[in-house]
Amino acid sequence: MALALSSTVALGFAASNHQLDYHAEFASFKKQFGKQYATVDEEAQRFSAFVHNLGAALAENTANPQHATQGVTKFFDLTEMEFRSIYLTRKPANHSSALKAWDGECTACQRFPEQAALVASPPAEFDWVVKGAVTAVKDQGQCGSCWSFGTTGDIEGSYFLAGNPLVPLSEQELVSCDTKSKDKGCGGGLQEVAFEYVIKNGLTTEENYPYTSGGGRSGSCKEAKEKPVSATISSWSQVSKGGILGGADEEAIKKALLASGPITIGINASPMQRYKGGIDNPLFCLKESLDHAVLIVGYGTENGKDYWKIKNSWNTDWGEEGFYRIIRGTNKCGLGNDAVHSKV
Numbered sequence: 001m002a003l004a005l006s007s008t009v010a011l012g013f014a015a016s017n018h019q020l021d022y023h024a025e026f027a028s029f030k031k032q033f034g035k036q037y038a039t040v041d042e043e044a045q046r047f048s049a050f051v052h053n054l055g056a057a058l059a060e061n062t063a064n065p066q067h068a069t070q071g072v073t074k075f076f077d078l079t080e081m082e083f084r085s086i087y088l089t090r091k092p093a094n095h096s097s098a099l100k101a102w103d104g105e106c107t108a109c110q111r112f113p114e115q116a117a118l119v120a121s122p123p124a125e126f127d128w129v130v131k132g133a134v135t136a137v138k139d140q141g142q143c144g145s146c147w148s149f150g151t152t153g154d155i156e157g158s159y160f161l162a163g164n165p166l167v168p169l170s171e172q173e174l175v176s177c178d179t180k181s182k183d184k185g186c187g188g189g190l191q192e193v194a195f196e197y198v199i200k201n202g203l204t205t206e207e208n209y210p211y212t213s214g215g216g217r218s219g220s221c222k223e224a225k226e227k228p229v230s231a232t233i234s235s236w237s238q239v240s241k242g243g244i245l246g247g248a249d250e251e252a253i254k255k256a257l258l259a260s261g262p263i264t265i266g267i268n269a270s271p272m273q274r275y276k277g278g279i280d281n282p283l284f285c286l287k288e289s290l291d292h293a294v295l296i297v298g299y300g301t302e303n304g305k306d307y308w309k310i311k312n313s314w315n316t317d318w319g320e321e322g323f324y325r326i327i328r329g330t331n332k333c334g335l336g337n338d339a340v341h342s343k344v
Contacts, residue, residue: 025072026050033074033317046077053078057274064283067305067327071276073318083273086216087314088291089144089188090266099238102252102341106259108161119259125300127309128262133157134297135168137322139315141214147189148174149313150264150293152206154191155198155342157261157295159231162344169231170209177201177221185218191264191293192340195236202229233342239263240339244288248336250329254299256341262297262311266290266338267326272312277320279307281327287334296339299328308335 026047029035037043057070075083108115112131128134135156140149148171160166175185178197183189204227213219239256242248257263269292271282279302298309306328316322326332 020054022047022051022054025054029072029076032072035077049079049082050076053274060271060274060283064281067279067281069276069278069280070274073274073276075273075318078273080270080273084270084291085144086142087140087144087146088269089186090147090190090291090293099241100235102237102239102256102260104255104259105343107158107343108258108260110163111161115258119255122254122258125298126258127298127300128157128257129297129309129311132166133160133261134295134311135166137311137316138168138171138211138313139214140171140313141211142216143175143186143213143218144188145171145175145186145213145218146293146313147183147191147194148172148178150295151191151194151198151342152203153262153295153311154264154340155195155203155231155233157297158233158342158344161261164231167230168206170204170206170211170227172206172211172213172219173204173209173221173227174198175211175213176219177227179218179221186213186216187218191266192236195233195340195342198231198233198342199235202232204228205230231344233344236340236342238339239341240336242287242331242334242337246331248287248331248334250331250336253296253336253339256339257296257299260341260343262295263339263341264293264295265335265340267292267294267310267335268333269294271333272319272324275319275324279305279325279327281305281332285333287331287337290334290338294324296335297323 053076060070061068152169152171174194181193183193209227240249240252268285268289271285295311296308297311307325308328310324312324
């Protein structure tokens with residue numbers, strides 16, 4: 001059964017390729033995720049990609065049994081190149097020395113005075129989802145708009161912690177309207193650049209301007225009267241940055257997370273194509289190749305392994321109900337190379 005195999009893969013049990021009925025597994029995959037293909041040739045191509053991904057997941061889990069997180073996901077019928085081109089199109093950051101460093105202010109203390117003590121003496125675990133500062137998991141669809149979701153998630157938390165209601169903000173406004181900059185809609189972008197747009201223009205709610213780019217089209221910008229301003233920020237700052245020579249500071253991310261809410265980061269998300277659940281510690285993940293924007297919402301320790309909890313934008317049928325956990329303390333996949341944060 002495919003579900004049984006998926007559990008086996010996710011738990012890291014060894015299974016040699018010749019023991020698998022690939023066609024049965026593929027049939028179950030199609031049923032589970034509602035996959036349909038237009039032609040016999042297309043189905044053959046998708047089956048080939050599925051077989052490759054299943055083999056790669058088994059190999060990763062066998063080689064890395066203490067962090068066996070790989071399993072069948074809805075992306076298993078895509079080649080690695082297809083997956084990157086559709087979902088991982090975040091543009092490289094420009095690490096300028098002029099970037100403003102995070103000022104250390106406990107902006108979360110406005111709403112939660114107890115955060116001051118937590119910043120001074122960080123707890124073993126913390127989760128802004130539990131504290132009510134994180135909106136529900138969203139879905140970017142087949143559009144390279146992760147940068148807009150990282151931006152809204154960060155601002156949603158900052159705006160809430162400043163004493164406002166928690167309201168889902170509009171990714172579509174950023175995708176369709178932030179076009180006079182380096183942000184290119186479904187073609188990729190950066191949270192830093194999107195923050196500048198929000199400083200100048202504000203941002204409306206998801207209800208006012210719903211997301212429609214899941215099919216891959218950025219869309220045209222609506223008139224101002226159709227997108228009334230619902231949230232604003234005054235500035236943004238660099239919490240952590242790094243590169244080939246290092247420099248990333250995960251302790252700074254932890255402190256800023258406690259003091260000022262969820263923080264958006266860039267990450268190399270190639271291993272996330274096959275992530276099923278657990279604390280990820282990919283064997284192969286370049287720290288310099290940031291290609292996806294996500295939101296750090298918490299941290300903790302499980303079975304002696306420190307991790308970050310991350311909100312993703314691939315819907316709740318991926319990962320741990322839309323969330324991702326990855327090893328903390330080693331700048332895995334470059335997660336500390338470009339952490340930025342908004343301020344109301």
